[in-house]
Amino acid sequence: MFNSWDALQHTLIVGSLGYVAIIFLMRISGKRTLSKWNSFDFIVTIAFGSILATLMLSKDTSLAQGILAIGMLVFFQFIITWISVRSNIFQGWIKAEPTLLLYQGELQHNALRNQRVAKGEVLAALRTNGLAELEQAEAVILETDGSFSVIKKLKDSSASALVDVKGYPKETPRT
Structure with a gap:
């Protein structure tokens, strides 16, 4: 001892x-x-x-x-x-790429499954960022460090900060 x-x-x-x-x-x-x-x-x-x-x-x-x-x-x-x-x-x-988990209010189920992220984790990220509805989010991204970024609905924006996100459309249709 x-x-x-x-x-x-x-x-x-x-x-x-x-x-x-x-x-x-x-x-x-x-x-x-x-x-x-x-x-x-x-x-x-x-x-x-x-x-x-x-x-x-x-x-x-x-x-x-x-x-x-x-x-x-x-x-x-x-x-x-x-x-x-x-x-x-x-x-x-040496570094993973960011991945799109939700796009224009719709969950990206293949990405969720591939990244082993539960729907509840995406919902929690939305709530943490003051959003009460999926439709209020343009995107939820799983970042390279494992954190979630939430982008609120965009209006007439180039979304240039999202160009390196796996799964984010290069030509973003605006709704």
């Missing part, structure tokens, strides 16, 4: 320094590292936690190794996001 005061001291000192190192590296790596998650960000964040836990609880892992590992993840994330901003093909490999 109790190993030694030495083990507790190791956890306290190395854990504190590792925590400070993570905060420092996150801060200098930019806002993108701390943005809403896509699957890539989720994996990196879990890896940060795993490294910190190993650093805090294992005497076999030095503080320098832990900081190097965290620094490598920050560097890899920087490189991957740098490339993805410059290459649509690369971005497509």
